[in-house]
Amino acid sequence: MAKIVSVHSFRGGTGKSNTTANLATLIARAGKRVGVIDTDIHSPGIHVVFGLREEAMEFTLNDFLWGRCRIEQAAHDVTPPAGPGEGPSEAPGAVLLIPSSARAGEIARVLSEGYDVGLLTDGFRALIRELGLDYLFIDTHPGVNEETLLSIALSDTLLLIMRPDSQDFQGTAVTVELARRLEVDDLRVLVNKVPPGMDVELLRGQVEAGFKAPVIGMLPLDHDIARLGSAGVFAARYPGHPLTQGLRQVASRLLS
Amino acid sequence: MAEESNRGDLDALMSKMKSAAAPFRATLQELHRKYATVADGRVATYIPELATADPAGFGISVVTADGLRFDVGDAERLFSIQSVSKPFVFGLALEDHGRERVLAKVGVEPTGEAFNAIVLDEATNRPFNPMVNAGAIATTDLIRGEDHADRFKRLLAMLGRYVGREVFVDSATFLSERATGHRNRAIAHLMLNFGMIEDRVDETLELYFQQCSALVDCRDLAVMGATLANGGVNPLTGERAIEARYVKDVLSIMLSCGIYDFAGEWAFRIGIPAKSGVGGGIVAVIPGVAGIGVYSPPLDERGNSVRGVLVCKELSERFGLHILEAGHAGPALLDEIRPGRRGG
Known part of the structure; x- marks a missing residue:
């Protein structure tokens, strides 16, 4: 039975897409078949982290929504090659990305015409079935829109990513309320970009008490991933890095 | 007040998302695919306007008693309500006059006769039930109001409360019904002869034709x-x-008489209250759980939508909806609408 993990932030800039790409990669390294779907139709981006160029996309999620292809035809194998110091990865793990189109015309069409949001449900289920997935990660649009709410409603696990920032606190509270109303059972918070010198245990307590949800991890604000600038999957590039260790812990908690 | 209406918007959005995420969506799509290829039945032709319906038109909708909605196919294609209006007008007559007065004018016995049979109960002169044309005209006669316009407005307002929007009558269908409704006129005059309806026969007939053309x-x-x-x-x-x-x-009444002269077998095999119309519509009710609406114009020889009957039959069998076995046969419908989220 495949698990659907929706990854959401109320505000942009939390590192949502990078974290999703890294967690998906680490779970694939553990031998799982992991789908990643970019439902951030209005501002797609995770394909950049995986190094998938616009020209290399034959079909995208948009093509599926307009009935131009089956959803699995929009899947691209983006499994990052093993990095230095990593052994050959255990087959048959893979990361399969379903990108959204970054073409201005395609984005405009979604805005002007809209689409039946339920099609995404059909698409997710078909993906899991046709690609034999163990996990499906949904990279959602920040804030609240229909794709995001649907992804939350469909998810087995909702992973909320926030920075230790008052605006993020307030926004995350909105998502938590909506997720509770959508009857999500498994809701976890990942606190990202924690600046050095912050009392992490105090912060953890505040988050868990504020949202009545467990904290799955607290990752530091890191210069090396900032320097990479979304030009690759950090965990694949730097498997021994302390940030990768932290990400690996989060991945193993998602796996268990 | 603003807070309250925001709450309503939020509830509606949450409901939309819950239904978009439910596996039941896939079930309805599967049924639609399966029965879209059925080519049996013929579009009604006894009224010229009905004959223009597209036989390929096919929609299925389900709305739960707590407001989740599911649609597949031509769910937004408009058609005339025809006899599906009858139980709802019967309800209005009950509200206007109370149970005993209504039952003095129309019975509650299934007939086994065709829907347009010219037959009244010999002992009481009552039409057998409000689902056959005679009984429906008698219940339409019972709609209160100061004049024709007032009765018409009350009729439409009643339908509007059920559907949640303003309801309109299709003029072409109405004119077509009125021009060809000789049999219904005969039935009305027979009932007038027995004093079962009031002497405003033409007004009541017009109202009846309007009701069918909504x-x-x-x-x-x-x-x-x-x-x-x-x-x-x-x-x-x-x-x-x-x-x-x-x-x-x-x-x-819907359970015992709703599906014309197929009502007995319907109650036996499918077992949920329902009403069909020659426009191709069927409404079915799963008490406490949901309402089903199916649209598909080709009719069987008894005047029921062929695909509509098949869809209701399969839903009933698959989810154990027969009201005499509800809750202990087959997988529960609610499990598929809200998988694993029902607590306990």
Whole structure:
């Protein structure tokens, strides 16, 4: 039975897409078949982290929504090659990305015409079935829109990513309320970009008490991933890095 | 007040998302695919306007008693409500006059005769039930109002409460019904002869033709069914469409007489209150759970939508909906609408 993990932030800039790409990669390294779907139709981006160029996309999620292809035809194998110091990865793990189109015309069409949001449900289920997935990660649009709410409603696990920032606190509270109303059972918070010198245990307590949800991890604000600038999957590039260790812990908690 | 209406918007959005995420969506799509290829049945032709319906048109809608909605296919295609209006007008007559006065004018016995049979109960002169044309004209006669316009407005307002929007009558269908409704005129005059209806026969007949020509789509039928399933309160608007005490009267009649002369077998095999119309619509009610609306114009020889009957039959069998076995046969419908989220 495949698990659907929706990854959401109320505000942009939390590192949502990078974290999703890294967690998906680490779970694939553990031998799982992991789908990643970019439902951030209005501002797609995770394909950049995986190094998938616009020209290399034959079909995208948009093509599926307009009935131009089956959803699995929009899947691209983006499994990052093993990095230095990593052994050959255990087959048959893979990361399969379903990108959204970054073409201005395609984005405009979604805005002007809209689409039946339920099609995404059909698409997710078909993906899991046709690609034999163990996990499906949904990279959602920040804030609240229909794709995001649907992804939350469909998810087995909702992973909320926030920075230790008052605006993020307030926004995350909105998502938590909506997720509770959508009857999500498994809701976890990942606190990202924690600046050095912050009392992490105090912060953890505040988050868990504020949202009545467990904290799955607290990752530091890191210069090396900032320097990479979304030009690759950090965990694949730097498997021994302390940030990768932290990400690996989060991945193993998602796996268990 | 603003807070309250925001709350309503949020509830509607949450409901939309829950239904978009439910596996039941896939079930309806599967049924639609399966039965779209059925080519049996013929579009009704006894009224010229009905003959223009597209035989390929096919929509299925389900609305739950707590307001989740599911649609597949031509769920927004408008068609004339025809006989599906009858149980709802019966409900209005009950509200206007009370049970005993209504039952003095129309019975509650299945006939086994065709829907347009010219036959009255020999002992009482009553039409057998409000689902055959004679009984329906008698119940339309019972709609209160100062004049024709007032009665017409009350009729449309009643339908509007069930569907949750303003309802309109299709003029072409109405004119077509009126020009060719000789049999219904004969039935009305026979009843006038026995004193079963009042002497404003022409007005009542016009009202009856207007009632049959009201435009709905199968989403509307599902909401109407859901309103009855929900004790008379429209689950999408929260508005009461019929007094709670008359809901079971309407549903009993639908179960025993709703599907014309197939009603007995329907009750036996499918076992949920339902009403069909020659426009191709069927409304079915799963009490406490949901309303079903199906639209598909080709009819069987008894005047029931062929695909509509098949869809209701499969839903009933698959989910154990027969009201005499509900809750202990097959997988529960609610499990598929809200998988694993029902606590406990």
